[in-house]
Amino acid sequence: MTWQNSYQRWNDFDKLEAEMRTQLNQIQTDEESLEDAFYKNLEFGTGGMRGKLGPGTNRMNIYTIRRAAEGLARYIEARGEEWKENGIVIAYDCRHMSKEFAIETAKVLGNHGIKAYVFSSLRPTPVLSYAVRYLYAAGGIVITASHNPPEYNGFKVYNEDGGQLPPAEAGAMIEIVNQIENELQVEAADQDDLEANGLLEWVDKKVDEAYLKELRGVNMNPHITHDAGEDFQVVFTPLHGTANVLVRKGLEQAGFKNVHVVAEQADPDPEFSTVASPNPEEHQAFEMAINQGKKVGADILIGTDPDADRLGVAVPDEHGEYQVLTGNQLGALMLDYLLSQHLDLPDNGIMIKTIVTSEFGRAIASYYNIETLDTLTGFKFIGEKIREFERTGEYEFLFGYEESYGFLAKDFARDKDAVQAAVLATELALFWKVKGKTLLQALDALYKRHGYYLEDLQSIKLDGKQGEEKIKAIMDTFRQEELTEVAGLKVLAVEDYASSRRWVVKTGEEETITLPASNVLKFVLEDDCWFCLRPSGTEPKIKFYYGVKSSSKADSLERLEKLKQALAAYLPAL
Structure with a gap:
């Protein structure tokens, strides 16, 4: 389906929420904005989803929230009645639409007979993590975009242990979410009915005191x-x-x-x-x-x-x-x-x-x-x-x-x-x-x-579809580049976490990385130095991490600056 098809589906939906309709009308003549809002579904990844607020399949709104909640509901249903009865704890932060998204999530879960414990006011994420364990719930959700700019919000999912979903569990849920083709048709129950039937319970003081x-x-x-x-x-x-x-x-x-x-x-x-x-x-x-x-x-x-x-x-x-x-x-x-x-x-x-x-x-x-x-x-x-x-x-x-x-x-x-x-x-x-x-x-x-361990981080923000393509190009270039020396430091080994391979540059000897696959490249240098490239999982950025060590602060500062400058020299061409 093209982005034009997705946009038309939204534009033709006669029950589109009023605010969404107004915002959609405001960008209807801006093809670049429309494409960015509709060229894909907002990705539900291993950390949940996070994105800009607004109309569209690639935005945070009540419909993409309902789609994510529907996926979670089906995931819980597949695990049996006990999981449904244990319920889901929902917390939220102070961002635009956070409480509304929390309630929409509870309404979708309730439509499947899954109980929701919802905080009546904002709470820290770690309190949600604790509350899942304290209430013996089947999982939890936090509506938050953490430290992103004000125009963002997000949907983070936690398992019954109070931790964010690890890759295997997240993968199973992502598969279910991706099967939901039309976010506009996801059904949500009535809030008053859920409260009357005990499927929406407000929790506050007892969790705070226990924490x-x-x-x-x-x-x-x-x-x-x-x-x-x-x-x-x-x-x-x-x-x-x-x-x-x-x-x-x-x-x-x-x-x-x-x-x-x-x-x-x-x-x-x-x-x-x-x-x-x-x-x-x-x-x-x-x-x-x-x-x-x-x-x-x-x-x-x-x-x-x-x-x-x-x-x-x-x-x-x-x-x-x-x-x-x-x-x-x-x-x-x-x-x-x-x-x-x-x-x-x-x-x-x-x-x-x-x-x-x-x-x-x-x-x-x-x-x-x-x-x-x-x-x-x-x-x-x-x-x-x-x-x-x-x-x-x-x-x-x-x-x-x-x-x-x-x-x-x-x-x-x-x-x-x-x-x-x-x-x-x-x-x-x-x-x-x-x-x-x-x-x-x-x-x-x-x-x-x-020893003087010093580190630094540089983030390059690359928005939209073109930004994704540039980030991919940067990662591909460093994967293909056979670096043997950087900033006067020999490259001892390269760790590619996407292919789960680690190889020694001098001998070509390889070993398997036992961690889950992830789009990360790490270059191990001599003298306990290193640098790493990783696309952010929550923002449109690629991140460069640097680490050095020496016996003095001055030497470490000099080494760190040389390493950053050497890597920066690659970027203009990319």
Whole structure:
């Protein structure tokens, strides 16, 4: 079916929702916009789906939401009556249409006799992950586009363990979703009827209280806040998202009394009007927190993304200027703190990170005789391993993290958890303050012990159909290019996760990569350096990851810059 056919089907649908009709009429003479809205179905991938709001098969709207929900309903039905009775938990963030999409999802599930537990107001993603386990549900859904721009929304699916669907489960569901040819014809039940019949239940307080009780276990040294927390100053920004209430309650019950919330960013705002991007990875997101931090003399600044699964941290340097830590740096500090303060480290303890996360964490874990496991990018793979080890007893999970500001200390949630991370990072900063050090000084001590691991990330945004083609061309070029040296560093090995092959450049010797297939290329260089290419699974971007190591910060900075420049030289021609 051509995009013109898809557009005509929508244009001819006499029951098209009024707002959709208005928006469709506004672009009816703009062929480029029409093609982009209709040239494909919005992809339902391994992480659910995410896209721009608006009319069309390639947009987030009530019809594409219903299609996804119908696929989930059929997937649950195929697993039997018990799964239907266990139901699905639904949470949502502050974005445009989030609550409406949550209710539409519940109405489609209810049409199949599947119960929906729906939060009556916005909640963090990790609370949804916990709620699935707490309510013994068959799965969960979060309506969120995480840190994407305001014009986006998304639909993330979780399994009965509270983790995002791993590839095998996602593949089975994707197959069902793709069988639904006409999203305009998906039926949805009446909300009032579902509530009267017990197929739509609103959940709030009992889940929050249970989650906060579990959150107490994140503190490694509860006595520190009692003994030394009275003067410790915290500035917190939820960046207009979902974290405000639970992060403040979590810090309060941990004993932190001086928590200053950035007032301009405290309330939910689907436009994220005070930031260019509601992403704690972006330093501009901390501008207001830094200004407030200087006024109150804050010891730490913490910021969460809109659905509260990512945490960023900034701390003062020796000149009183606030420095934003990278996800790799914060993860390394958390990991070292958890392992150093653990009273009895298990012999089978394990730390889990992704293939694009710094090797710094592996060095720290090894120092404490703890094994490290690498997974593909995406926290669902870490959650999947936690579940596997819980079942087999092979390893005891101690910490999981990824460079993109995702952390998990306690496995009562099975997705990255910024609420947990906020409490842990604040205690961590107080711990080092009591010892007379800032987090930057503690980090420098780790570098001196293990080597100066430095990383960087560059993202190239390429929108629309042409953007997809350019991203494919870049990946194809690097796959075909027989690189032997980059920035004066020999290429030792190439790892192509799409073909599950790893080969040694010098000898041609090959081995099989045992991780699931994924469109990722990693080049392993000499002297513990590397770079990696990966198309984003949630945004129209291709990402270049870089990692270097040396015995000094200056050498690592120089090596990192040379590596970035060498790769940048390839891009203009592509």
